[in-house]
Amino acid sequence: MEKSLVTNEISAVKLRGVGDGFKLTLDPTMPEEVILKEITALFEPLKHLSVNTKVVLDIGNVQGYDNLIRDIKFLLKSRFDVGGVIQHSEKISGVGKDSGSTINHRSNSNKDNSRGWVTDRSDALILTGRVRSGQKIETQSHLIIAGNVNPGAELTAGGNIIVLGALLGQVYAGYPDDEYAFVMALDFRPTQVQIGGVVSIEINSEFVGKPVFATVKDNKIITEDYIKTQPFGKIQWPTVM
Amino acid sequence: MEGKIIVVTSGKGGVGKTTATASIGAALALEGNRVAVIDMDIGLRNLDVVLGLENRIVFNIVDVVNKRCNLSQALIRDRRIENLFLVPASQSDNKDVLTPLGVQRVAKQLKSEFDYVIMDSPAGIEKGFENSVVAADEAIVICTPDVSSIRDADRVIGLLYARSITPRLVVNRIIPEMVARGDMLSHEDVMDVLSIDLLGLVPMDDQVVVSTNTGMPLVMQNQSLAGQAFRRIAKRINGEPEIPIQVPTAMKTGFWSKITQKLGLTK
Ligand SMILES: Nc1ncnc2c1ncn2[C@@H]1O[C@H](COP(=O)(O)OP(=O)(O)OP(=O)(O)O)[C@@H](O)[C@H]1O
Ligand SMILES: [Mg+2]
Numbered sequence: 001m002e003k004s005l006v007t008n009e010i011s012a013v014k015l016r017g018v019g020d021g022f023k024l025t026l027d028p029t030m031p032e033e034v035i036l037k038e039i040t041a042l043f044e045p046l047k048h049l050s051v052n053t054k055v056v057l058d059i060g061n062v063q064g065y066d067n068l069i070r071d072i073k074f075l076l077k078s079r080f081d082v083g084g085v086i087q088h089s090e091k092i093s094g095v096g097k098d099s100g101s102t103i104n105h106r107s108n109s110n111k112d113n114s115r116g117w118v119t120d121r122s123d124a125l126i127l128t129g130r131v132r133s134g135q136k137i138e139t140q141s142h143l144i145i146a147g148n149v150n151p152g153a154e155l156t157a158g159g160n161i162i163v164l165g166a167l168l169g170q171v172y173a174g175y176p177d178d179e180y181a182f183v184m185a186l187d188f189r190p191t192q193v194q195i196g197g198v199v200s201i202e203i204n205s206e207f208v209g210k211p212v213f214a215t216v217k218d219n220k221i222i223t224e225d226y227i228k229t230q231p232f233g234k235i236q237w238p239t240v241m
Numbered sequence: 242m243e244g245k246i247i248v249v250t251s252g253k254g255g256v257g258k259t260t261a262t263a264s265i266g267a268a269l270a271l272e273g274n275r276v277a278v279i280d281m282d283i284g285l286r287n288l289d290v291v292l293g294l295e296n297r298i299v300f301n302i303v304d305v306v307n308k309r310c311n312l313s314q315a316l317i318r319d320r321r322i323e324n325l326f327l328v329p330a331s332q333s334d335n336k337d338v339l340t341p342l343g344v345q346r347v348a349k350q351l352k353s354e355f356d357y358v359i360m361d362s363p364a365g366i367e368k369g370f371e372n373s374v375v376a377a378d379e380a381i382v383i384c385t386p387d388v389s390s391i392r393d394a395d396r397v398i399g400l401l402y403a404r405s406i407t408p409r410l411v412v413n414r415i416i417p418e419m420v421a422r423g424d425m426l427s428h429e430d431v432m433d434v435l436s437i438d439l440l441g442l443v444p445m446d447d448q449v450v451v452s453t454n455t456g457m458p459l460v461m462q463n464q465s466l467a468g469q470a471f472r473r474i475a476k477r478i479n480g481e482p483e484i485p486i487q488v489p490t491a492m493k494t495g496f497w498s499k500i501t502q503k504l505g506l507t508k
Contacts, residue, residue, distance in 0.1 A: 130436060132395045132396065132398060132399035133392050133393070133395035133396040133399065134395075134396040134399060134400075135399050148436075150395050150434055151388070151391075151392055151395070151434065152392045152395060152396065168434070
């Protein structure tokens with residue numbers, strides 16, 4: 001079944017994050033140089049993540065290809081400093097049952113998410129500094145502010161808003177109507193929050209000084225203690241936002 | 242050597258711009274500098290009254306900018322403080338009679354004749370503000386420890402940075418007893434939001450009103466706490482930045498206040 005998934009791919013190599021490492025699935029019948037080139041292209045943007053990680057190599061139920069496997073191992077270790085490369089075997093495939101189910105889960109969605117976080121782009125406007133009263137920042141993408149947002153300042157983003165600092169101004173995430181957007185701040189004391197079409201009436205202040213995560217639930221803006229709730233803890237592999 | 246033009250501004254009205262301009266100007270002159278204070282609040286002139294010079298006005302800043310007189314004709318010399326001069330505002334015109342270009346021309350001339358030129362800006366962020374900051378080398382932002390004043394100061398700070406002017410902050414009208422009780426924002430609360438260099442903290446002081454009414458400069462009243470605070474601010478501006486910032490503290494309870502407390506005359 002995994003084999004069919006591989007051969008259905010247009011590219012020779014597939015990469016995804018599994019647990020604390022990566023799983024590299026490839027079609028060994030493709031020319032070696034193509035395979036090595038694709039592996040390089042996939043790992044290059046992840047260099048900082050791949051150091052000392054474990055890579056499971058899955059070439060399907062075929063024999064031989066020892067030279068290919070040796071070359072791949074050499075490439076991953078020498079160029080990307082991975083911790084170890086193990087070949088997908090019966091034993092591992094037992095463990096890999098889990099990841100098998102994640103494949104099924106994902107194949108339910110119409111998009112191929114198994115490589116999504118490698119090939120998709122995520123747009124964010126990332127700014128640093130203090131946003132002062134009367135200043136407005138508007139973007140169609142996500143917005144990240146490394147700094148404070150003062151009372152009287154306004155942030156509007158088509159996507160999510162993350163403030164690495166104190167949020168005391170007014171924010172509008174998911175503009176104009178994306179109610180799946182969220183707002184997050186290390187110190188969450190905004191004067192007003194709007195997500196999609198939902199406006200907060202009164203902002204919960206029980207989490208003063210704590211990182212807070214605000215989303216829309218039942219047509220209301222709900223705030224939660226980010227560290228306690230870990231809203232993204234359930235997402236098991238890096239996913240494009 | 243060229244002098245410096247310092248604009249005193251706040252966004253919000255009535256927070257102490259004119260008081261600060263008069264006091265800092267007087268204190269800088271007492272330190273031995275040639276100082277001109279300019280009232281840029283066209284139509285609502287005040288600085289002349291605060292300095293006790295209202296009876297000597299012939300020409301004003303609008304006359305100078307619009308070339309109806311020379312700068313020297315509009316400069317009024319203070320009688321008590323040597324080297325302190327005032328260019329008053331006009332009381333009749335509105336703020337549109339000045340243009341940034343005209344102000345810049347006069348500012349250049351002022352700079353060549355004085356060590357410090359202090360511009361008292363009007364409240365607001367419109368034309369009058371524009372004219373006041375157009376020639377400024379430095380800015381002093383005045384705010385009081387309340388939410389709306391901080392909000393307006395923050396706005397003005399953003400506008401000043403946009404003009405590449407680095408502002409410094411004076412927090413005025415601090416009532417230490419209220420801060421101690423938690424009924425007034427502390428200067429730390431103010432700094433948390435505004436986060437610019439602090440130039441000084443000025444307490445609420447009845448002497449400010451007395452001085453305005455008598456025309457006797459605040460900084461010449463040795464017992465005035467606000468006057469002392471402005472003198473330290475002037476020193477920091479005038480090349481002594483290391484002078485520590487004094488945080489206004491509640492007055493020690495004296496003999497008489499203790500008695501009145503016992504008698505139940507105060508709470
Ligand atoms: N430290 C102080 N203690 C007591 N009273 C003060 C203090 N500072 C200012 N005042 C008083 O507050 C009032 C407003 O001060 P001032 O005129 O200096 O403000 P301003 O910012 O110039 O106002 P405007 O925006 O109208 O020009 C005046 O009556 C003044 O006497
Ligand atoms: Mg004034």
